Amino acid sequence: MTDEKLTAIKRGFRARLDGWLERHAQVSVASIGRLYSRPLATLMVWLVIGVALALPALLQVVVRNLEAVGPGQGRAYSIDVFLKPKLGTARVQQVAERVGARDDVARVELITAEQGLAEFRVRSGFGEALDALTENPLPATLIITPAPNASTTAAVAALRKGLSQISEVDQVVADTQWLERLQALLTISRRVSEGAGILLALAVLLVVGQVVRGDIETRRAEIEVSKLLGASDGFVRRPFLYTGLWYGLGGGLLAWLLVAVAVYLASPGVAQVAALYGSDFQLLGLPLLGYCSLVATGAALGWLGSGIAATWRLRQLEPSV
Amino acid sequence: MIRFEGVGKRYATGREALVDASFHVNPGEMVFLTGHSGAGKSTLLKLIAAIERPTRGEVIVGRQKISELARAAVAPFRRHIGMVFQDHKLLYDRPVFDNVALPLVVNGVPRREIDKRVRAALDQVGLLGRETGFPMELSTGEQQRVGIARAVVSRPSILIADEPTGNLDPDLAIDVMGIFQRFHGVGTTVVIATHDVHLIERFPVRRLHLGQGRVLRDEPAATDAVGGPTGGSHDG
Numbered sequence: 343m344t345d346e347k348l349t350a351i352k353r354g355f356r357a358r359l360d361g362w363l364e365r366h367a368q369v370s371v372a373s374i375g376r377l378y379s380r381p382l383a384t385l386m387v388w389l390v391i392g393v394a395l396a397l398p399a400l401l402q403v404v405v406r407n408l409e410a411v412g413p414g415q416g417r418a419y420s421i422d423v424f425l426k427p428k429l430g431t432a433r434v435q436q437v438a439e440r441v442g443a444r445d446d447v448a449r450v451e452l453i454t455a456e457q458g459l460a461e462f463r464v465r466s467g468f469g470e471a472l473d474a475l476t477e478n479p480l481p482a483t484l485i486i487t488p489a490p491n492a493s494t495t496a497a498v499a500a501l502r503k504g505l506s507q508i509s510e511v512d513q514v515v516a517d518t519q520w521l522e523r524l525q526a527l528l529t530i531s532r533r534v535s536e537g538a539g540i541l542l543a544l545a546v547l548l549v550v551g552q553v554v555r556g557d558i559e560t561r562r563a564e565i566e567v568s569k570l571l572g573a574s575d576g577f578v579r580r581p582f583l584y585t586g587l588w589y590g591l592g593g594g595l596l597a598w599l600l601v602a603v604a605v606y607l608a609s610p611g612v613a614q615v616a617a618l619y620g621s622d623f624q625l626l627g628l629p630l631l632g633y634c635s636l637v638a639t640g641a642a643l644g645w646l647g648s649g650i651a652a653t654w655r656l657r658q659l660e661p662s663v
Numbered sequence: 664m665i666r667f668e669g670v671g672k673r674y675a676t677g678r679e680a681l682v683d684a685s686f687h688v689n690p691g692e693m694v695f696l697t698g699h700s701g702a703g704k705s706t707l708l709k710l711i712a713a714i715e716r717p718t719r720g721e722v723i724v725g726r727q728k729i730s731e732l733a734r735a736a737v738a739p740f741r742r743h744i745g746m747v748f749q750d751h752k753l754l755y756d757r758p759v760f761d762n763v764a765l766p767l768v769v770n771g772v773p774r775r776e777i778d779k780r781v782r783a784a785l786d787q788v789g790l791l792g793r794e795t796g797f798p799m800e801l802s803t804g805e806q807q808r809v810g811i812a813r814a815v816v817s818r819p820s821i822l823i824a825d826e827p828t829g830n831l832d833p834d835l836a837i838d839v840m841g842i843f844q845r846f847h848g849v850g851t852t853v854v855i856a857t858h859d860v861h862l863i864e865r866f867p868v869r870r871l872h873l874g875q876g877r878v879l880r881d882e883p884a885a886t887d888a889v890g891g892p893t894g895g896s897h898d899g
Contacts, residue, residue: 361773567752570714571813572741573769660714 366580373584376557384592387553391593394546395640396600398539399628403605405531406626407612408524421498421516423484423505427455434482437510441484446492446501451485458483481512494525543643546593550586550647557585558655565659575656582652583645590644594637601628601636664690664725664821664852665711671719671876672706680706682876683720688854690820693847693884695863696856698873704856707873708823711854712744713737724821742770745814745851747824751806753798759785759809760794766817784816785809788842804835811842815851822846824855828862836862 377384423441425434434454442450453461458480463469492501498521506514558565565578605627616623628636665688672681681703688694696704709715710722713729722729725743732740745766753762763784767777785791788808798806807827814822824843828836840855840862847853847868857863863870867885871878 357773361771364774365768365771564754567754568765568769569738570712570741570746570752571766571769572738572744574735574738577738577769 369580370584370587373581374588376581376585377588384589387549387589388592388596390549391546391589391640391644392596392600394542394549395594395597395636396604398535398542399597399601399632399636400604401531401535401538402632403601403626403628405528405535406628408528408531410626411524411623421486421488421502421505421514423486423511424513424515425482425484425510426512427479427481429482429510433510437508438484441486441505441508444501444504446489446497446504447486448489449487451487453483453485455480455482543639546590546640546643547647547650550589550644551651553589554582554586554648554651555655557582558652558659562659565656569660575653578656579649579652582648586644586646586648586652587641588644589648590640590642591637592640593644594640597636597640598633601633664688664692665854666723667707667710667720668723669720670710670717670722672703672710672715673718679876681710681717684873684876684878685720686871686878686881688852690852691847691850693844693853693868694855695866695868695870696854696873697858697863697870698879699858702873703876704858704873705825708746708825708854708856711821711823712746713740742766742817743819743821745817745819745822747807747810747814747822747827749826749829751798751810753806753809753813755798757797758794759790759796759798759801762798762809763794763812763816766813770817772817780816781812784812787815787845788812803830804832804838807831807835807839808842811839815846819851821852821854824853826857826859827855828857828859833861837865840866 425437429437431454434452438450438452441447455478459472459478462480463472486501486505488498488501492498498516502514502516505511568578605625609625612623612625667684667686670681670684671679673679684703684707696707698704706715710717710729711724713724713732716730716732724740727740754765760781763781764777767780772780781794782791785794788811790805790808790812793801793805798809801809807830811824811827814824822843827843828839831839836859843853843855844866869884870880870882872880872882
């Protein structure tokens, strides 16, 4: 008895689910058909949304590449630590090991006083003049590469302070000014990218809303009759939600394409400039997740924009007989 | 089934369509709503279908007070009422089948069921086989019958019609009225607004005569005629 009941309930639920799926499948396919029936208008909407989504995404690409150029990757950035003169080799070695054990230090390169002098002799061409010196005037030097997690200006400042507090250390030299500038530039770029993103998302909402409003006007008779026959607001709104979703999804995919093409076109130029600076830097695109979220954002904005417009307009459209 | 208690309806424009209308229609009853144009017939029908709300008094349909009907409850409420309009209100870009199926689609009826019931409804109005045609290809009388098929396809308990024969020649009008009478015969409550005197003469059912926003006369059905105040009688 209870089993039968359960089966009946299951069957009822199943039928309702089937009905629901059938209705949604029907409405979504029908709304695609509507878009297909006026390809030019649809393409224009996709383009507008695509460009609006691509712009902040491209700014995001710029930020990403600036971050990559920066010290985050340990590229072209180091701190020179000059030790006090006349420390024994063992002592110097000990200091190097201690510094190397720090969390915020990735690598320590030790240049002993002797190595320093030898290098200086070769590079400077003062070979003979140096022979006249009775003792080596150069201190031992540690060239430190900070750990990737210590790339912010605050972390670098902390590292510098920590290093200069070591008793054997004479002087810490780090050119952090360009780093600070880069950080500031990055901060601004991120803000601009976020601000542009918000404004352009709003633009997408408005575009989709306006287009869907137009759709509603052209199908006004159908809406009014449906309402007279007992269609709920949700039923009447559904096709427009799907239309908005397709607009947003198409725009998002187009944005993906635009960003990918822009990165592809800019890559050779960037590589050339990087080569001039002796770098093998390669222009980064968006990660796959970034592209996917671009499409998802488009779809969500399309759905939302049409939802707002349709809810608002359909409330006003009470049937008149 | 339908009860009006001192109902008044004043539109935002200031026009007072109904002043003090009171009457009661029993379940299964068929009623003509008569009166010259502007007497408030259309307004009265709109109140029954919750297209308008009364500004005074109480309209009760089934057990539902129209004035207490929540916005979200209007749609499910309307599914119990079939409506036929003078101008048909068909969708001219859709074939006959889609037009008749619309109330079922709106109601979430499964596809297989829709097929069966649309055919049955078209059969009842004598249009079986015209499913794929478009309304424009049909005569006015046929369009009106499509409208009736659409009104009855979801088997509503109440059928209301506003001047359903207004654009039809007398023979067609009698045809259409006969269809209404058949639905009345199977227990549907039918309210028809009309000013077609000849038609009223031919079908001796209860008449509510409206004037100056009131029910001026309530004439019961002739006893020897089809249809009656209790809805107990049947025709062929």
